[in-house]
Amino acid sequence: MGKIALQIKAALENVEELKTIHPDYAFMLKLKCTGCGEVSDKWHDIVESQTFPGKTGRSENNYIAKCKMCGRENSLDIVKGSNASYRDYDQGKFKSIVVFECRGIEPTEFTPGESWIVKVKESSRVFDNIDLSEKEWVEYDEKIQQPVEISDMEFRFTNVK
Ligand SMILES: [Zn+2]
Secondary structure, eight states: OEEEEEEEEEEEESEEEEEEOTTSOEEEEEEEETTTOOBOSSOEEEETTOOEEOSSOSOEESEEEEOTTTOOEEEEEEOTTOOOOEEGGGTTSOEEEEEEEEESEEEEEEEOOSOEEEEETTSSOEEEEEOOTTSOEEEEETTTTEEEEEEEEEEEEEEEO
8 A cells, every 4th residue: 555656757858848638648557466466467547537446336446456366456546636747847857747546556667658748948839649659759849940859758656655
């Protein structure tokens, strides 16, 4: 049981703000059952605006499933209000962009996928529906006549109190 933050780090060029289409963004995670240690090879989509009922029907969660190995029902939720964007002044540093409340499971891997939004620095230009599957992205903004770029993306999970 605990809260785990997803932190990202990236190099930005002419990017003021990088964010997801919260609360409809699908965080793609690989999950580990902390009961038996089983790591599923599958990517799971965790979306704050989507919830599913558990077996007991007592609560709804952003993710709930029985572990295939030990049969335990595990769940995970995105902590409301934990969503944050990555900004130009965060460059080169790890920053938490979301916190997961984990019950019986923990994330082991994250892949950024699609549906990111980039606000260009010193420009009114906003690029949306950006695909960061390759962990990098580059475009050209005619207004500032400069490339807009995201590169060197790294991810890690950290325990939060
Ligand atoms: Zn298990």
